[in-house]
Amino acid sequence: MDLTGFAEEVGNHGPVVAVGGRTQWEVGGSVEAAAREVRPPAGIVSHQPEEMIVRVSAGTPVAEVDAAVGERGQAVALPDWPGATVGGVLAVGHSGLRRLGWGPVRDTLLEARYISAEGRMVKAGGPVVKNVTGFDLCRLLVGSLGTIGLIAEVVLRVRPRPLASRWLRGEDDPFALRRRLHRPSSILWNGTTTWLLLEGHPADVDAQAAVAGGAFSEVERPPPLPTAGRQSVRPSEVAGLTGEFVAEVGVGVVHRPHPVEAAAPHPSAVELNRRIKALFDPTGRLNPGRVA
Amino acid sequence: MGMGLVDELRGALTDDRVLTQPLELALYARDASVMEGAAAVVCFPTTTEEIQDCVRIAARHERAVVPRGSGTGLAGGAVPVADLEPVVVVTTKMTRILQVDEDERVAWVEPGVLNLDLSRAVAPLGLHFAPDPSSQQSCSIGGNVATNSGGPHCLLYGVTSAHVLAVEVVLPDGSLALVGGLDPEPAGYDLRGAFVGSEGTMGIAARIAVRLTPVPPAVRTLLADFTTVDAAGATVSAIIGAGIVPAALEMMDAEITRAVEAYVHAGFPTDAAAILLVEVDGLPDGVEAAAAAVTDIALAHGARSVRVAQDEAERALLWKGRKSAFGAIARIAPNYYLHDTVVPRTKLVEVLRQVYEIGARHQLVMMNVFHAGDGNLHPLIVFDRRVPGTMERVMAAGTEIIDACVAAGGVLSGEHGIGLEKRDHMDKVFSADDLDAQARLREAFDPGGRCNPQKVLPAGSRCGDLQQIPAGAWI
Numbered sequence: 103m104d105l106t107g108f109a110e111e112v113g114n115h116g117p118v119v120a121v122g123g124r125t126q127w128e129v130g131g132s133v134e135a136a137a138r139e140v141r142p143p144a145g146i147v148s149h150q151p152e153e154m155i156v157r158v159s160a161g162t163p164v165a166e167v168d169a170a171v172g173e174r175g176q177a178v179a180l181p182d183w184p185g186a187t188v189g190g191v192l193a194v195g196h197s198g199l200r201r202l203g204w205g206p207v208r209d210t211l212l213e214a215r216y217i218s219a220e221g222r223m224v225k226a227g228g229p230v231v232k233n234v235t236g237f238d239l240c241r242l243l244v245g246s247l248g249t250i251g252l253i254a255e256v257v258l259r260v261r262p263r264p265l266a267s268r269w270l271r272g273e274d275d276p277f278a279l280r281r282r283l284h285r286p287s288s289i290l291w292n293g294t295t296t297w298l299l300l301e302g303h304p305a306d307v308d309a310q311a312a313v314a315g316g317a318f319s320e321v322e323r324p325p326p327l328p329t330a331g332r333q334s335v336r337p338s339e340v341a342g343l344t345g346e347f348v349a350e351v352g353v354g355v356v357h358r359p360h361p362v363e364a365a366a367p368h369p370s371a372v373e374l375n376r377r378i379k380a381l382f383d384p385t386g387r388l389n390p391g392r393v394a
Numbered sequence: 395m396g397m398g399l400v401d402e403l404r405g406a407l408t409d410d411r412v413l414t415q416p417l418e419l420a421l422y423a424r425d426a427s428v429m430e431g432a433a434a435v436v437c438f439p440t441t442t443e444e445i446q447d448c449v450r451i452a453a454r455h456e457r458a459v460v461p462r463g464s465g466t467g468l469a470g471g472a473v474p475v476a477d478l479e480p481v482v483v484v485t486t487k488m489t490r491i492l493q494v495d496e497d498e499r500v501a502w503v504e505p506g507v508l509n510l511d512l513s514r515a516v517a518p519l520g521l522h523f524a525p526d527p528s529s530q531q532s533c534s535i536g537g538n539v540a541t542n543s544g545g546p547h548c549l550l551y552g553v554t555s556a557h558v559l560a561v562e563v564v565l566p567d568g569s570l571a572l573v574g575g576l577d578p579e580p581a582g583y584d585l586r587g588a589f590v591g592s593e594g595t596m597g598i599a600a601r602i603a604v605r606l607t608p609v610p611p612a613v614r615t616l617l618a619d620f621t622t623v624d625a626a627g628a629t630v631s632a633i634i635g636a637g638i639v640p641a642a643l644e645m646m647d648a649e650i651t652r653a654v655e656a657y658v659h660a661g662f663p664t665d666a667a668a669i670l671l672v673e674v675d676g677l678p679d680g681v682e683a684a685a686a687a688v689t690d691i692a693l694a695h696g697a698r699s700v701r702v703a704q705d706e707a708e709r710a711l712l713w714k715g716r717k718s719a720f721g722a723i724a725r726i727a728p729n730y731y732l733h734d735t736v737v738p739r740t741k742l743v744e745v746l747r748q749v750y751e752i753g754a755r756h757q758l759v760m761m762n763v764f765h766a767g768d769g770n771l772h773p774l775i776v777f778d779r780r781v782p783g784t785m786e787r788v789m790a791a792g793t794e795i796i797d798a799c800v801a802a803g804g805v806l807s808g809e810h811g812i813g814l815e816k817r818d819h820m821d822k823v824f825s826a827d828d829l830d831a832q833a834r835l836r837e838a839f840d841p842g843g844r845c846n847p848q849k850v851l852p853a854g855s856r857c858g859d860l861q862q863i864p865a866g867a868w869i
Contacts, residue, residue: 152635153738153769175637196579206578208587209556222827228805230736232553232768234542234591235806235816235823236850237832241555241587245579251831262637277497284611284677303680310677334579337498354578367582370571375582377838382831394583 103143105215105223108254111140114221117390120252122190123163125183129194130247130392131364137390142189142254146170154231154260155212160189160253167258177263179204189253195245196332199324202352203287203301208244210259216243216251219383229257242378248389250382264301270311271297272318276351277341282313289351290324293343296351297324331358334365364393399455399481403437406447411438411487422462422474422482426529428731428779428788429470429814433460434479438487442562442570442600445483449598449845450568452481458847459483459566461594463505463537466529468732469813471541471593475848483598485536491515492601499606500559500576505536505599509543512604521606524551527809528717536599542591544809546642546716549767550675551607553809555590562601563589566845576603588835593811594846596839610641610675614685615703615712618692619666623647625696626668627743630766632691633672634739638684643767644671647746650719650761650774657722660715666698670766671716719763723776727759731775731788733795737804739769748798749773756791770808771799796822812850820852829855 103111112118117137144161151174158167164180167188171178180191181198192214197207213227226239243251267287276291279298288299298314300307311318327348333356340349340356349356367375375394379386397405403412413419413436422433434457439445452459458480462472474480488504491512495501496519503512509530513522526545527533533543539561544553551557560574574586589596620626626645633643646654646662646669655662662669670692674684689700703709723730737745746762753760753775764772773795777784796806796819805823806816820829833856839845 150738150740152631152740154634154639195584201578205552205556208584209552218827218831224831225824225828226831228736228823229803230738230769230805230808232544232548232736232765232770232808233805234544234553234809234811236812236820236829237835238542238555238587238591239831239835241584241590242835244584244587246583250583262639281497284608302677303683305679305683306677309679332579334577334581336576337578338495350578365581367580368572368575370569371573371582371585374565374571374573374585374838377841378583378585378835381834381838394581 105143105254108140108142109217109221109223112217112221112252115387117387118252119389120189120193120248122161122187122193123185125186126190126194126196130394132391133389134391140252142252147255149174151176155229155257156260157229157255157257158188159255160187162188164188164191171260172263175263176260178258178260179210180207188256188258192244192253192256193246193248197355199290199350200287200299201350201355202289203285204261208241211240211244211256212259213257214240214243214253215255216253218251219385219388223254224251231259245394247392247394249379249392249394250388252388266304266307267299267301268307268311269297269299269321269324270314270318271295271321272314274315274317279314280352283310286310288324290348291340291351292325292348297321299324327357328359329357330360331362332356333358333362399451399457400435402451403435403448406451407437407439407444422484425465425467425470425472427468427470427473427813427815429473431474432476433474433482436482436484438484440487442564445564445598445600446568446570448481448483449564449566453568453844457481459845461485461540461598461846463534463540464508464532466533467537467541467813468734468810469807469815471811471813471846471849473814478847485534485598494519498576500603501606502601502603503535505534505539505602507535509533509535509538516606520609522609523604524548524557524607525554528720535602535604539590539599539602540592540594541809541811544765544770546644546765549643549765550639550641555587557605557607558586558590558602559605560603561586561589561599563597564600565597566840566842570600574603591811592836592839593813593850595836595849597845612678612681613673613675613709614681615709616672616685616688617662617701617712618670618672618697619663619699620668620670620697621666622696623668623746624743626670627746629670629692629695629697630742631740632695633688634767636687636691638674638687640672640684640688640767641675642671642673643765644716645669645762645764645766646671646716646719647762649759650723650763653722653726653761654715654719657725658715658718660711662715671712716763723761723774727776727778729777729779731777731792733773733792734770734807734810735796735799735804736768736770736808737799737802741802741804742766742769742771745771745798745802749795752791752794752798756787758787758791765808768808769804814849817850818852
């Protein structure tokens with residue numbers, strides 16, 4: 103199926119819900135049962151290593167993209183939840199464990215073609231790594247949960263795959279650790295134990311591991327993350343967390359083993375959110391029931 | 395009731411912060427672009443509440459508002475459209491750094507804080523504000539937010555949007571909205587992302603939370619010189635293709651290199667066809683490896699020499715050369731027009747060749763100093779506008795440059811924005827549906843079309859848009 107076919111499938115009337123890998127299906131609430139399921143096309147369109155970009159259809163699994171760009175020593179800074187699709191992780195907007203070092207998901211999207219509520223194909227952004235041509239609809243799409251347009255094809259920024267990558271674990275203060283290290287890829291903390299991901303030139307990784315100190319030893323992988331609840335708090339609030347959690351130090355994403363209440367936009371921004379939804383999807387047909 | 399616009403503004407601010415005299419207004423008729431308009435009145439609020447007052451009073455009098463920072467913008471974003479008799483709201487008196495949180499690496503600043511002043515203020519903490527436009531000594535952070543500014547080091551660190559966490563916005567109706575947040579995943583749409591780069595069309599930033607970046611522990615700055623532009627361009631592609639992302643990767647052509655050398659005496663080779671200024675930063679071993687790899691790649695692609703800055707003084711001098719380009723060309727001719735487009739990196743050489751041809755065809759001096767690493771071209775036309783017919787040739791050449799870049803798969807602007815300058819070129823890269831979507835976003839923030847109207851989007855972008863713009867109103 104090509105983009106035109108997907109646009110036709112979305113059409114211009116009746117409730118529709120875009121389906122990716124269903125790995126984050128509960129985020130933003132349940133979709134109305136009447137909504138018709140549509141799936142964007144899948145497949146890698148082109149990879150241009152020397153431009154540091156890859157163009158993919160939204161239904162492509164993230165793992166497939168990462169493997170393809172990995173053959174040329176590159177990586178894509180999207181979370182690699184098993185089965186997740188590119189369109190899905192962009193629509194959800196949640197970052198993966200490397201956010202501290204690799205930045206948020208929203209900075210990865212350079213161009214998006216999406217199907218509007220009117221069934222039209224709309225392009226946002228452009229296929230270059232730096233672009234201020236017009237308003238930034240790409241950032242609006244990331245995390246919008248398919249409520250203002252259904253992502254069909256994207257151009258993503260890729261980055262060099264680090265030459266070395268090591269997880270360390272130790273019982274040490276993660277906040278002091280962060281101040282000692284230069285741009286670690288990830289620091290996780292569960293209230294007692296700290297996990298640290300160091301990436302880059304092998305000698306630098308060794309040197310940073312030495313800076314981390316004898317309290318740390320190498321481990322295969324990060325701890326299993328609780329998936330029932332995800333909180334977003336100021337990085338300074340992580341130190342005061344209680345209960346069971348694994349928190350991303352320096353970032354403020356907190357993974358909980360129990361559901362947490364969904365956060366609401368700042369009261370002063372509620373009206374803006376409402377107007378955007380009303381202007382982009384006047385009849386409320388895109389992913390009805392979900393709220394970004 | 396019945397009070398005039400100016401009286402109301404003076405009542406809300408103070409007499410001396412509301413300008414109406416023609417000579418005073420003339421200072422705010424332009425920004426750093428080649429376009430000119432006219433302001434009806436110019437206001438200098440000092441607080442969020444005063445910005446709100448200015449915006450509300452303007453709305454009551456059905457006047458457009460034109461937000462303005464330091465006026466260093468190059469796309470006419472701050473040029474007041476004369477026919478609208480707009481109220482210009484200048485943020486240059488709001489220069490306080492309100493709060494610096496060393497642990498969270500966040501600063502709250504007022505919009506008039508100058509880019510370099512913030513970096514200087516937080517330098518003792520080992521931090522800096524990463525976006526570094528060439529105008530960083532004089533451009534404001536509010537302006538950086540409005541245009542989503544770039545700069546040489548944005549190659550590695552990302553442009554302004556990646557460094558803005560939250561903005562307190564005075565909306566076009568005078569109300570306040572907090573967009574974004576200090577937590578990583580604020581609920582709702584990414585209004586922060588939408589606002590950054592909106593060129594003053596969605597409101598005025600009154601307070602901005604910016605991310606501060608640690609100063610890297612190690613830096614190497616290299617100068618490679620080439621006898622052909624092609625070799626320099628091939629080196630750029632090869633560096634990126636080898637998996638190296640330098641902090642900065644800048645190219646200067648022969649004309650600009652000679653002009654800068656005569657002005658700054660940075661030791662640039664005056665007989666080079668092109669030079670590359672490459673900076674790699676990070677941890678020491680990775681930096682040394684990257685510097686060695688860049689050197690090898692440059693030499694393998696025909697560099698005559700690669701000079702590595704031996705100390706901070708030499709590094710500063712090389713950067714002074716790069717950032718003084720616009721001062722240097724003032725010695726050559728009284729006017730310049732700096733363009734800004736992005737092309738795929740692999741098309742740099744081909745597009746540069748076309749830029750020179752366009753210059754020759756219009757008998758214009760064309761210089762190039764630009765962010766090669768991200769394909770961000772800055773053709774610089776140097777001229778004397780007093781010579782009859784020159785301005786027409788400059789504008790015609792500019793349009794041809796834009797067309798050449800679009801044909802090569804590029805976009806209209808990498809960091810200067812669209813403003814008035816490129817508004818009517820938008821349909822070269824966007825369809826009617828694409829523009830309609832952008833107009834909807836703008837409408838959500840500014841339903842009355844009151845904030846910086848006629849900028850960024852061409853007339854008729856929104857389906858059913860009845861707004862008519864008089865032809866040539868702004869030149």
